[in-house]
Amino acid sequence: MRLGSVLLTAALLTGSTTATATAAPAIDWQPCRDGTTVECATVTVPIDYARPEAGTIDVAIARSEATGRRQGTLFFMPGGPGDSGVDRLLRGNVVPDAVAERFDVVSFDPRGTNRSHPIMCDANLVAAMPNAVPEAGAHLADIQEYARDLGASCREHTGPLIDHVDTVSVARDIDTIRAALGERQLTLYGRSYGTLAGQMYAENFPRRVRGLVLDSVFDHGLPVSTFLTTQVATAEDSFTEFAKWCAADASCALHGQDVGQVYGELWDKAVAGELSLSPMNLSMDIVNRFYTPDWPGTANRLRELSGGVAATRAATTVPFPIPAFCGDQRVRFSSEREWLSLWHKQSAAGPTIRTHNAWLALSMCSAWPAATPNPQHVTDIDRGVPPVLILNSLHDPATSYEWAKDVHRQIDRSVLLTYDGWGHGVTTRTDCTKAVFTDYVVHGRTPRPGTHCAA
Structure with missing residues (x-):
């Protein structure tokens, strides 16, 4: 070109x-x-x-x-x-x-x-995204340490653009x-x-x-708390609409089953490390299918994961450059306790889906080592x-x-x-x-x- x-x-x-x-x-x-x-x-x-x-x-x-x-x-x-x-x-x-x-x-x-x-960062660090789900053993301090290390590598490989x-x-x-x-x-x-x-x-x-x-x-x-709870709630709403379709349409691969229960069992396996996907990637994999929406594909994917036939299949993700997002989001957590409290609030807003991809991003933004020129307003x-x-x-x-x-x-x-x-x-x-x-x-x-x- x-x-x-x-x-x-x-x-x-x-x-x-x-x-x-x-x-x-x-x-x-x-x-x-x-x-x-x-x-x-x-x-x-x-x-x-x-x-x-x-x-x-x-x-x-x-x-x-x-x-x-x-x-x-x-x-x-x-x-x-x-x-x-x-x-x-x-x-x-x-x-x-x-x-x-x-x-x-x-x-x-x-x-x-x-x-x-493009923002360039250490490939090994990018590939080692941390666990962000507390019930799977995540801790805010670990995520923040990772964010600082990744941010330093991005600055080294990208230069001053990282702040702009x-x-x-x-x-x-x-x-x-x-x-x-x-x-x-x-x-x-x-x-x-x-x-x-x-x-x-x-x-x-x-x-x-x-x-x-x-x-x-x-x-x-929106303040961070409202941003997270409303985004999870809208993903939960999409899952509810998918569940209604599956219950009414015999072409659904999970027709006759409780799709919320199917997802919940997969979530528990992911938390226990018994699924090919992390809990965060499981949520992203399913929620991203609602963008079209692709309800038949969502049902097929849940059935595949439940049957263990897709053990090596990569999660479907969307581009999500952390530096650009953190340039627009000022995030501060006073303690692990505050972070955990916010996790429980967002999970309550989406009791089936549990989380959305912004959870990891915002957790990382709380320690991202670059400027935030355009904070929320x-x-x-x-x-x-x-x-x-x-x-x-x-x-x-x-x-x-x-x-x-x-x-x-x-x-x-x-x-x-x-x-x-x-x-x-x-x-x-x-x-x-x-x-x-x-x-x-x-x-x-x-x-x-x-x-x-x-x-």
Whole structure:
């Protein structure tokens, strides 16, 4: 893949000040690879926007040009943290055809991930993730010691970027890309953790926002305890919906069985070290299957694990770069007792599923040896920003519907569209969700307050 490059110098941004970049030469777009119309390039950005002289990195970007009469640029912010916007575009456009006709769709690999100077750490340490489940013998001190050791290796192999992978820095990169594109404003579309980038962009660059879509919303204003309990509760809700389906549908591989009991027995085996997966990986393996959702596959997986036929199969995981997450999450535990108390609270919120993948990440963040430039805070978006469109599934396994309602309350000029179904990611679910998204992006129209799209 041949990549072009452009260097921009940006000033320090504070509050809602808009970046002022130097005159931007045209981006040198080149085909990403043979057989695709998607184009790739790089944009060079400061590692630290407060000290541009401290060095730069190249951020990988990709573009799918409008197929018809061009109206503007839509910027897509992928989830994770750790997902690749470049790969997303290479797999096919991320917006409905009616939007792809009118808008160039541009995306990126956020700093510290994939093609954009990825965080590099000692491979042996990364492969030795600690146990994080107290009933399986986990202790906070062991996790924190591991986090400090891993963080030191990441700093050694990555350099100063380790302190600047927070989402405000990502938002500033987006504005540098905007300037390089020669666009006065962007229409932004964030999905999952990418919705935090959208919120941070609107906070810092309100006058650069033509429109903002937040699909499956990350709520950055939650304290750690509430964050964990609500995320586990939404995963528990997805398991309950799966159990209802399995009880009603004879095609379910566990039809007629208590799937909660099946999972509970597997959890006990994992805690005892009698399963091929750790308890944390068991939870991640099952919850990740609810993203689509893939209920038949979930039942098959539980049956495989119960029968012991998948003893050597690796857990299904999602990218989860700890440094980027810790750059947005300030976590402090005063004692092991406080940590254990929080474990019991989250387990009570999800009595079947027990935990979610954020538990290990937040435990590590409590001792991560790098800065937290963007700690939790309630989203504060200027009323000059156009109305924001928020979309969320009623039964989302990762970003709780309660989070969507909370962010909706935080953003004065916003409308929440509810998809009365399951899974993570709403925009392209049904003709209804596609139509709402398209009408907003193309015409700037929001649906009526309280609008629902049927499952």
